[in-house]
Amino acid sequence: MEVLSKPDGASVATTAAPDANRRGDIIRAAGRLFHQKGYNGTTIRDIADAVNMRSGSPFYHFKSKHEILFTVTTEGIEVMLRNLEMVIARQQPPRACFEACVITHMNYLLGPGRDFAWVMLYESRLLDPTERAVVHCMSARYEEVFSAVLDRLVASGDLRDASAIARKLILGAINWSAQWYDENGASDPQAIAQQLCALVLREKN
Amino acid sequence: MEVLSKPDGASVATTAAPDANRRGDIIRAAGRLFHQKGYNGTTIRDIADAVNMRSGSPFYHFKSKHEILFTVTTEGIEVMLRNLEMVIARQQPPRACFEACVITHMNYLLGPGRDFAWVMLYESRLLDPTERAVVHCMSARYEEVFSAVLDRLVASGDLRDASAIARKLILGAINWSAQWYDENGASDPQAIAQQLCALVLREKN
DNA sequence: CCTACCGATCGGTAGG
């Protein structure tokens, strides 16, 4: 790489990085900041600072602040949906399938996807109607797939009720964990997922 | 009242109202706006407009925008805690007590307290550390009282587990309902509360 | 509680 032949390597490393994914840097930094301070509490200058740009430069990659929020949000929901479909493709028995879905959901929600999932759950409502409709559509798809997992649990006798309200309550218990989970605390995402399963599933016999 | 003797009654009615609780008007309007658009997405001018004041006037009642947020937040948690303690004072059996607590919680969360509870749940994190500590302390008190209700359920055999995680999961399922509840939808707060009870409690026999 | 206003900051843009 030509970078190596430049006389001032250190300076190049921090200011140039020609082929690095600056767009990805921006959405990761924006996700973290939107999570910490909220969308409206975060300025373009905050985001630019976090990736060592000047305040005008994020607009070279995104046409508006809203577009950054939209990108962060869809990144979150897309990964969650992809993960869910991968787990279901394993074709496990109903109970094992549900447990795996919850573990996967929580691993992302409380782990690498913390910021993206948070923004999707709590900040996407600040998008304008058109963008919000897209996000809502993707969330509905997630719920639809999850719903089929619950239906199988009812069929196998592991769950009493898979109505729309029951589904919302279960997903609520899961998603709410992002509010109180402490990564330095005693329990990890998997342990929480298992507690959730024990709470809503019938006792095994 | 002297108001009645004024020649232009209509004008008086909209501009004077000398002894009305303007402070209460402000926090109600602020609650609704913070719920709709978020704390940072709501301006002092939005709030002032909503109660027919000019932009500088809210500062006659509150020393800062943060103080309005703090007041809205504590109003929410105080009412919820008071309601909870009133239900517990009825001294019902464990299962009936739990059901009554959940119904009361949801009636406020999805009904008259919609805005206050929402702001408490989702916007209070934007307070500065000192104010947030006060709110956190009140929330902890709520959880503590709720925890005792769960302990009795375990003792009576109606619930398998009342660990801290189980408690968080149950409260999460409840609180999350504010995200999806549709007041024009099919089910009312009480029906949702009963579904929650059916989901987490052992079957009666 | 209003009028009039302030300094700071915001999202976004033109031109390079």
Add this chain to the structure above:
DNA sequence: CCTACCGATCGGTAGG
């Protein structure tokens, strides 16, 4: 991707 900047708007205040 930076420099330099713009119009709009923000939270808050002084004086009445």
